[in-house]
Amino acid sequence: MSLFKSEGCKHLTGINDTKHLTSEKEILTLPDEYSKEVYVPLVDPGKGLPINVEAKVGDHVKVGTLIGTRNMFGNLIPIYSPVSGVIKGEENILHGGLGRMAKHYVIENDFKYENVKVCEPFSLESDSDTIIDAMQKLGLVGLGGAGFPTFIKYKGVKDIDTIIINGVECEPFLTTDYNAMIKESEELFLGASLMMKAAHAQRALICFKQNKVRVYEALKDKVHEHPGLELKLVPDVYPMGWEKLLCKTVTGRTYEKLPAEAHVIINNAQTAIELAKSSKTGFITRSKMLTVTGEGLKENANVIVPIGTKVSEIVRFMGGYTIDEGVVLLGGPMCSRGLMNDNCAILPQNDAITVLRKLKRRTQQCLRCGACTDHCPTNLQPVEIKIAYEHKDMDRMMALKPTVCIGCGLCSYVCPSQIEVNDFVKKAKALVMMEQTKRKAAEAKKAEAAKPQGGKQ
Ligand code: SF4
Ligand code: SF4
16 A cells, blocks of 8 residues: 555646537537448447448338447447448548547438337336346447447346446536536436346435536436435545546445446436436437537537538538647547547547647656656556656566556646656557567466477377
8 A cells, every 4th residue: 555645636627618619509419411421330349350240231221220249258238320321431530539540330220210229118117137138238338538338238247236427527628417417317217227227226416516506507406306315515636537536436345357346336417317208218319519629610519410520511610620739539638548530420429529739748857746646547657657657668668557557637637747648558568468478378378388289199
């Protein structure tokens, strides 16, 4: 145990005030002319491996027609068409999650939005297995950025007593959870209750920041009508939405790898809302609310778009770019990386498009002030990792465990010398992961060679 635990979080000033750009504005719906074609990746969003394709070019599809399946921990996860129309071909475009080109189906949208039921409707009367099975058939994934399949969190887990509904949305600029929680409070309550039922949990804690007065006003009177649901207001610090920090803050419990170790399952607020909507129809989630924002865009607003719409089309709807040099992020500024281009499609888990001017950082020498270490939520020593990376000292890098980094960007944010410490940690993390794979393979080879040889006596 370390005597010198980091603060692990910080109230972000200035950059956090950017939420007002969209928070109270009318929510727009993308007009049809901007989604004439939608794009469905034919690769797994995690490792980029090809999916098992079920539909072919020329097929007529509906909302919910199976395009293919991907495999995760031995579970099949369906990938559906988000629109009705015709699969008109394949195209290699940028995959926003992987950061590289990948094959996509191009679906010509007929705007009829005919739906296919992918599961039977379900309710609070349904049993746990039925709800978890429906989560799988719906292909529901975490809609707060991670995109992790929801049913995997529930399947086979035991002794869960608490569901945490994460509506913290601690990234600057982002306001979709905020708006969804205000406007769809009944769905939020139903989704949280369904999740409780699925996990046999006794309570669900709906968490959001204490400065979100309108969310509190929208939920406070009705929450008591739903057994087991509680509101939990958390401090306005970053990265309060990080699962480990949130779990510790609202339950006092810690865990090493998975929240289930602390008898908890954590889901994003919009995931709960979408589960509730699908429970009434058996239809998939086909559209997504995005915060489309930043000084580099003519207009800023929250926009509901069909999943698979191209970023470039959404930007066109917002009046285009207002700057010549900048960065387009699929997400908020703290965690997301810049896109190589805007010819890429929206995935269910994307929550924002943020366009910012390139920061002219006046990087100074490291002061050895320790601020990056003091603030790292995972108790890393970012400055030491940076030094080890610069010296190409692999053993030291491995000892400093950059693989634990969650990419929150706080080390860069607090650095008085304006050093992009996070970039060094990211690079060290990639190198260490490669080295670990290499060493594992070498060990396996050694173990194989050491095995007694069978065969002839
Ligand atoms: S980006 Fe990584 S190293 Fe930097 S503060 Fe966050 S977790 Fe720590
Ligand atoms: S915060 Fe910046 S200046 Fe301070 S120790 Fe870390 S890298 Fe060096």
